[in-house]
Amino acid sequence: MAAESVFTWAAPPIKFGPGAVDEIGYDVAQLGVRRVLVLTDPGVAATGLPERVVETLRSAGLEAGLFADVHVEPTDVSVKAAIAYAQESDWDGFVAVGGGSSIDTAKAVNLLTSYPADLLDYVNKPIGKGLAPQGPVKPLVAVPTTAGTGAECTAVCIMDFLDLKVKTGISHPRLRPVLAVVDPQVTLSLPPGVTAATGFDILCHALESYTARPYDDYDRKKPEERVAYCGANPISDIWIENTLPMLARSFRTAYSKGDDVAARTDMLQAALFAGMGFGNAGVHIPHACAYPIAGRVPSGYHPADYPADEAMVPHGQAVVLTAPAAFRHTYASNPSRHLRAAQLLDPSVDGPEEDRLPEAIRRLMRDTNSPNGLAAVGYTESDIDDFVDGALKQQRLLTIAPMPVDADVLGAVFRESLTLW
Template sequence: MAARKRVFDLLRTINVATCQCPAHSHTGNFQVTHSTLSKDYAFEIKCSTVRYGLGVTKEVGQDLVNLGSKNVCVMTDSNVVSLSPMKAVLDSLTKNGVNYKVYDKVKVEPSDSSFKDAIKFAKEGEFDSFVAIGGGSVMDTCKAANLYYCDPNAEFLDYVNQPVGKGKPVTVQLKPLIAIPTTSGTGSETTGMSVFDYEEINAKTGIAHSALRPILALIDPLHTLTVPRNVAIYSGFDIFCHALESFTAIPYTERGPAPENPALRPVYQGSNPISDVWSRFCLQALHKYFTRSVNNPDDIEARSSMHLAATMAGVGIGNAGVHLCHGLAYPIAGNVKTYVPEDYGSEPIIPHGLAVTVTAPAVFRFTAASDPDKHLEAAQLLGTDISAKKQADAGKVLADTILGYMDKLGIGNGLSSMGYNIEDIPKLVKGALPQHRLLKIAPVPQSEEDLTKLLEDSLTIY
């Protein structure tokens, strides 16, 4: 059945792509019709312009001059503001005569409160462009600040994803935003996603619209040389899950409903042939460079390759989407108790990359039946010999592959290592259920009982 379905999907693709002009419409016009319009039939690829290279940050001032920028809002966090990446940005702006103001209060793992503080700062300036220099938290915060600066009368929940907010489409014109990532993980520099902790429900949610995408991402591997060990580990596992979830997401032809207007096609559209290219690239890069980049922070080849992989994963997730690992991670991070990882300050926090990874073995055991071949291929790309493996073993093979990376890089023994126990599971499930945008991208539907078991199976993982 799976092979037959792939044949029909290919015929549909050929039918759409075939020239329909009178001279050619008599050939290649396979009459494979949709029995219902409840499923989509197309995907589209959107991403930021990407410029990659050692030292490319020095060009940002010229880019802003080329845009005609007169007054720039530069956003960062309290750590990056004193590091060399920030100095490189400000030196370039000063050299090119660009006026700017700096907001350095971005919160790592931002909340609705920290978003609102950044939005207030933006609204108090007369900015014509934005620059985000930092990790995913900085880029996501800057996207939100840009949006609400350009729509000053909007209520905060107007653009927040349903069912938490109203999920309104963005119709205002945003200011140009240039993103300069300093970590290798989120891929936020290429996506239309802005994620935050919504304090009222102790879970993450976000804003999703293509208008939020930065117009330019400057990918400068020099910035990765200052990233601490645990930040490199957790950021790398964020790439890991981005690639695996996008690769195994529901096929775009199975996602529905089809939009009434192409402008309404969602940001997350399901796996597709182009996003799969990026996912495969990332999995291969992880196999070759992930452990090297952590254990040898001065290995410029490894750190550069991980930096590029993060951006490529962003292209993939920004169009295909992520599913259960991320949907479950949001309440895991939002309900943190006393867990304080090394390299992340003194306040309790479960870094995003850790939160998404801890359930990954259970998730891919659960989803493997949807497409065993893809799950086995993912394991192979990550370095596992699958020559003697059966389709029925796909979930276990991929889960064991993931566990091997987690063990090698020192990830603790499941949710219990972060302070969670069996009594916490109902609260975590409650926080996952509103993540409709993510859960429906999973290749198999889930019940509340399924989510409960995935979390229970993740309490201890080794």
């Protein structure tokens, strides 16, 4: 089989800057829609922003409704409830106002109201049937309110399948929003705990896509076989090399001084830039490991600043917990990339070369009061076999790792992640 010679790269049009969200009525009206549903979660709704977006849409002559019951870290049950709500009326377009939870829910609502089917029909194989949407979906505009997922750029939506005890999602280029309205002012209300967890999601998106297996290391694909994540490529790299310095200079400030507009602007821009990179290149070991970590929450772990009614390990925490160990294991696949990433993130780290990137990550975790390893969120050695099984199910991500990843590698990564410092 010949080596791949083609990579793909896509992104939505972007409107960025303080005040951008106040122009959303004009922008949505340009899309030729008349009736628009705004989707958000109760925490974001409490900031008043979604209501403001609804008013702005109405002022532009559009009919706008509000669904404010998105579940933080969506589940199949919560997504189906949102779809059922949306199906009670005819909507020509959607606006997601929130973090990855709201944006991902809106992507699924858009697909399933455009082409009704069983949710599992569209979900990635082997858990679902992996069917492609039959045609174009309706316009979705994303207004990210966390600096984290980059979901405003990506073609995937993730949810927890409660009965199956697995987190997976739907992945297709048609899910990508048609416009991202990215306004740093809307992130000023983010509490420190969410700032930290979502900031580590940015960091891992950046580092995983920068160290991903290169696109031309795969076998050649037919056009219909091309996947949303194609491996490290020259365009994604440019975005990531510009993401890391913004995190280096602003992550700690955004955490400790939430009203610092310059730091918030850097963080939101970093989330967007990382989304431009990983949304095409892909992510690998830490994200694959995050699925079982987030999916089997030890009762009793309630992260600061997240909804208090449920025990959960938020996505960004679940991802970063195995990152220091994962990047020690991937170091040999491409030492110069790991060293460059460490240098961009924290020029002051020294010590053994294979530990510089892990150390830069650990320092940032310590400085933002992040949990010190899997043990700190309530897991023990006895959870590791289940974690390995869960991570092995994420073959879609593991094939993006720059080295072969089997049960032994994953077992070592999880074990080394029990306590980080």
